Amino acid sequence: MARIVILGAGFGGLEMASRLSAGLGSDADVALIDQSDSFVFGFAKLDVMFGRKPASAVRHYYRDLVQPGVRFVRSTIRSIDPVEKRVVTDAGTFDADFLVIALGADLHPDATPGLVECGYEFYTVPGAFALRDVLDRFDGGRVIVAVTSTPFKCPPAPSETALLMHDHLSARGLRDRSDISLVMPLGSPIPPSPAASEALLQRFAEIGVAWYPQRLVRGLDPDRRVALLADGDEMPFDLFLGVPVHRAPAVVEESGLAVDGWIPVDPLTLETRFPGVFAVGDVTSVGTPKAGVFAEGQAAVVADRILASLRADEVSAQYGGSGMCYLEFGTGRVARVDVTFISGQSPSGRFDEPSPALAADKADFGASRIRRWFGSG
Numbered sequence: 001m002a003r004i005v006i007l008g009a010g011f012g013g014l015e016m017a018s019r020l021s022a023g024l025g026s027d028a029d030v031a032l033i034d035q036s037d038s039f040v041f042g043f044a045k046l047d048v049m050f051g052r053k054p055a056s057a058v059r060h061y062y063r064d065l066v067q068p069g070v071r072f073v074r075s076t077i078r079s080i081d082p083v084e085k086r087v088v089t090d091a092g093t094f095d096a097d098f099l100v101i102a103l104g105a106d107l108h109p110d111a112t113p114g115l116v117e118c119g120y121e122f123y124t125v126p127g128a129f130a131l132r133d134v135l136d137r138f139d140g141g142r143v144i145v146a147v148t149s150t151p152f153k154c155p156p157a158p159s160e161t162a163l164l165m166h167d168h169l170s171a172r173g174l175r176d177r178s179d180i181s182l183v184m185p186l187g188s189p190i191p192p193s194p195a196a197s198e199a200l201l202q203r204f205a206e207i208g209v210a211w212y213p214q215r216l217v218r219g220l221d222p223d224r225r226v227a228l229l230a231d232g233d234e235m236p237f238d239l240f241l242g243v244p245v246h247r248a249p250a251v252v253e254e255s256g257l258a259v260d261g262w263i264p265v266d267p268l269t270l271e272t273r274f275p276g277v278f279a280v281g282d283v284t285s286v287g288t289p290k291a292g293v294f295a296e297g298q299a300a301v302v303a304d305r306i307l308a309s310l311r312a313d314e315v316s317a318q319y320g321g322s323g324m325c326y327l328e329f330g331t332g333r334v335a336r337v338d339v340t341f342i343s344g345q346s347p348s349g350r351f352d353e354p355s356p357a358l359a360a361d362k363a364d365f366g367a368s369r370i371r372r373w374f375g376s377g
């Protein structure tokens, strides 16, 4: 039986493992390696930070993962040799016939001067969870939600955060004495979806979220409590919520797999330039946004290709660049954006208006993944 080693048990790695298990059953020899003890959906970070769910409700522990043929190994990956398909971890060395890299993007709040000293970030699990108390204590003032570098995952998340911040401050009776500003490096909130962007801009205007497109915050001045923008402007704040700098994990940079920071792959097969070594999700430069649904779609294609090659079938599955994203609009409503990215073409897609029904769909989306990935139910 071929040895399949999956690095990273996030959106992409979990989808890979469950598909391989479904296809191969207990005959599979799949090692799924992650340094964390649990998986947390990106969107669940917003739920915890805005007090909609307790932290304990959004952690899915890998010890509960039951997938025939899949062995979860909790360990830190120290080196990856893509030529030998050999991986060294704190739990030993793993040799693979097929190696799949799904290690995501590492986040570096300390790479933005002043952010750790006088601001907050909401992209890491500890950062988002810690914000819950900070937001409960905040008694109003100037709030900035801002991006500090590109690329960054889930491009809609800063817009969602600004809208949920409006709800949070309104519910606590603080909205009248607060300003919310959203600073983004993009020209519109969700460039691949003009309809979604238009709906967001309209909502920002309705509720008074100040929108600053094509701007980046490069640092914070802790003494003066101002955000320092890349173009030289300054914005004073009482509460700063930042999207931190993203980089491929150091172990990927050191492996020789990355070019210009991220792993290039064939956009149709997700194979790297090393035969039998694939990469999916945020760690790649495949051309789709860094979001879980794209990692999941890419993992499905790689799993199908590995399964076909093990069965000596024709290997035909190809990645089509499609993804769907739920968008928190506040007041219990969620919208839906479907976009397809095809290399060399403008992205195309559709937008479904925000509604409570789509909020229920989003909950089902998460629950169905947990059932599929963890084998429960």
Ligand SMILES: Cc1cc2nc3c(=O)[nH]c(=O)nc-3n(C[C@H](O)[C@H](O)[C@H](O)COP(=O)(O)OP(=O)(O)OC[C@H]3O[C@@H](n4cnc5c(N)ncnc54)[C@H](O)[C@@H]3O)c2cc1C
Pocket: 007, 008, 009, 010, 011, 012, 013, 033, 034, 035, 036, 041, 042, 043, 044, 045, 046, 075, 076, 077, 078, 102, 103, 104, 105, 122, 123, 124, 153, 154, 157, 249, 251, 280, 281, 282, 283, 290, 291, 292, 293, 294, 295, 325, 326
């Ligand atoms: C606030 C927020 C909201 C979001 N909302 C959405 C949304 O609504 N929809 C959506 O599709 N996406 C959303 N995302 C984005 C989504 O979370 C990521 O794009 C997605 O998780 C990427 O999947 P991945 O498999 O590439 O990497 P990840 O899910 O990040 O998994 C990478 C794994 O690799 C492990 N790892 C890294 N380095 C090592 C190492 N050296 N050794 C061992 N293990 C290691 C990590 O522990 C991690 O578990 C959101 C993100 C944020 C921050």
